[in-house]
Amino acid sequence: MTSSSTPGLARFNTLAGSEATAALHEVCASAAWGSTILSRRPYPTVEALLSASDAAMAELSAADLGEAMAGHPPIGRPKPGDPTSSREQRGMAGASGELREEMLELNLAYQERFGHVFLICATGATGEQMRDAVKTRIQNSPEQERxxxxxxxxxxxxxxLTRLVEEDKD
Structure with missing residues (x-):
């Protein structure tokens, strides 16, 4: 459904500025990203919205990226009461105690090296895949990792964003 308009997209396009800002902050904690998305409304299609998101992401400064990352909990420790981070990190839900401990150690080593949480699109990834990714990425240069x-x-x-504009809020 990403190539056409949806009732959710129409709703997003017409949200009051403060409501749209709050909804976008739930998607990404970067104020610059949210402002860019908001300023380009209305979007004719979901794909146009997603393309605008990609363009806004490409424009973020290092400080804006830091702000965006600050909105994400460490892998294996979703924010209590936050269904989004719990859903996205589902691959760690059934992880063994050993894997959880390894992820905690890797998260701390990564954070010490790069100064921020290890961030990965965890949706659909297993705990082992996330562990392997952090092990690989910790070897990146700071520029590569950014x-x-x-x-x-x-x-x-x-x-x-897709969830935001495809959910039925009626």
């Missing part, structure tokens, strides 16, 4: 994070955030934003 661009990898930008790509992963873009994927997360696309999933969250």
């Amino acid at each position: 661009e990898t994070v930008r790509t992963e955030l873009g994927k997360i934003n696309r999933i969250r």
Whole structure:
């Protein structure tokens, strides 16, 4: 359904500015990204919205990326009471205690190296896949990792935006 308009997209296009800002903040914690998306409304199709998201993500500064990352909990520790992070990190839900402990150690090592949480589009990924990704990515240079994070955030934003405009709020 991403190539056409949806009732949810029409609703998003007509939300009051403050409501749209709040909805976009739930998608991505970067104020710059949210402002860009908001300023380009109305969107004729879901694909146009997703393309705008990709373009806005590409324009984010390092500080804007940091702000966006700050809205994401560490892998294996979704925010209590947050159904979005729990759903996205479902692959860790059934992980063994050993895998959870390994992810905690890897998360801490990653955060020490790069100064922020390990961020990955976890939707559909297993705990083992996430573990393997952090093991690989911890070897990246800071510049490589910043661009990898930008790509992963873009994927997360696309999933969250699609859910936002395809959910039936009636």
